[in-house]
Amino acid sequence: MSCILNIETSTNVCSVSVSQDGACIFSQEDHEGPNHAVKLGTFVDEALSFADSHAIPLDAVAVSCGPGSYTGLRIGASMAKGICFGQDLKLIAVPTLELMAVPVLLREEVEEGALLCPMIDARRMEVYSAVYDRALHEVRGIQADVVDAETYREYLDRGPVYFFGNGAEKCMEVINHPNARLIKGVEPLAKWMFPIAERRIAQEKYEDVAYFVPFYLKDFVAHQPKKLL
Incomplete structure (x- = not known):
């Protein structure tokens, strides 16, 4: 090592x-x-x-x-x-964004088959985000997103998606999906x-x-x- x-x-x-x-x-x-x-x-x-x-x-x-x-x-x-x-x-x-997923995987009980969506605030309703599976394989690459109810729907319709990072909390109200999970305090x-x-x-x-x-x-x-x- x-x-x-x-x-x-x-x-x-x-x-x-x-x-x-x-x-x-x-x-x-x-x-x-x-x-x-x-x-x-x-x-x-x-x-x-x-x-x-x-x-x-x-x-x-x-x-x-x-x-x-x-x-x-x-x-x-x-x-x-x-x-x-x-x-x-x-x-x-x-x-x-990949780094931010590490403490979530190590410290949180992430549901089987769930996806991870770390977010970095880019002001207003904009964030940088990516989507990973629990093995940290990239499901969707890094993008600058203007967040609305449809931005992550294709992933949310499949199952639980965990949102975290300094851009996540402001987005939860507009994402508004039963499979959306928010984890606070991830840096x-x-x-x-x-x-x-x-x-x-x-x-x-x-x-x-x-x-x-x-x-x-x-x-x-x-x-x-x-x-x-």
Whole structure:
């Protein structure tokens, strides 16, 4: 198994953790944000000091890749890339919406055959969302949704759908379906990144450190010559 430095900055919460052998062994969180520019460097220094003091060599850095806050994702990605360059480490991208499903699966009693729909607030009745099954297989990819009664009906008509994240509660009144379930208090945090990050390592699914960008810039970068980036 691997030792991973995990960085999560996609929302107002700033969090950093160290995971090893399928467990979180160090974690720091700031919920008073957005304070990423102030807190992230301190948290990373503390995490690296913890790993050094316990003689635990890092194997990779995992960072949330969005969707989420433009500024937060940029700060997190810059920090992660800097560490990877400086210490010659692998870089792992963890989709924010997939990450949010981890604590739901670990802590909640999710009904058999249910689907998971994490939501990140995009203001008004708009959210970024995706749909996953209980094995975290993608049923519907990440989209920017304007939520009304029909947005998720095809999934709700099949069975229970769990909605959670900072965009979920505002949507429940308009979704208004007997199969809709709301879970409050779910946030993307670094301490929950290790199951996804370790799966990426097993798959040898790493990012190119030089050209990695978060979710919000992917379409732009795809159309630019690399020599311009």
